[in-house]
Amino acid sequence: MSSITIKKGEAKDIQFTYTIDGVAQDVSSNTFSFKVKENILSETYVIEKADIDFDKTDAANGIVTCNITTTDSNIEARTYIAEIQMIVIAGTNVDKSTDITFIIDEAVI
Numbered sequence: 001m002s003s004i005t006i007k008k009g010e011a012k013d014i015q016f017t018y019t020i021d022g023v024a025q026d027v028s029s030n031t032f033s034f035k036v037k038e039n040i041l042s043e044t045y046v047i048e049k050a051d052i053d054f055d056k057t058d059a060a061n062g063i064v065t066c067n068i069t070t071t072d073s074n075i076e077a078r079t080y081i082a083e084i085q086m087i088v089i090a091g092t093n094v095d096k097s098t099d100i101t102f103i104i105d106e107a108v109i
Contacts, residue, residue: 003101004082009074010107013055015065016084016097024062027086034066036082036102046080047072047102077106 006012014034018025032054036047047068055065066084082102086095 002098003103005103005105006068006073007105007107008077009070009109010068011070011073012068013065014068015063018062018064018086026060027062027064028056028059030059031087031090032064032066032084034082034084036080038078038080040081040099046075047082073104075104077104079103 004014018027031051032049033051034047034049034053035045037045049066049068049072053066055067058064080102082100084097084100087093088095
């Protein structure tokens, strides 16, 4: 399981790299989403990022970046669960990441 840790109220870019057998894949025509919720059984998301929120400048090399804004991270400091989804062909080829531990730490400032 992967993990991401940021401070409450912090803005940060999160970079994802897609590979198959260690070889970067061109994902420039794919659609992405990133979602965070309190636990696996929660029905609502505390952070939701749609395809438009992803920087795909380097997608031909398998790299996409999603920005977590200060508003996104201004939630209760605790451990959440997250997942990134990539749609290659809707309903036919959908790839989801393993669970990602998403930690919001308390901030001094």
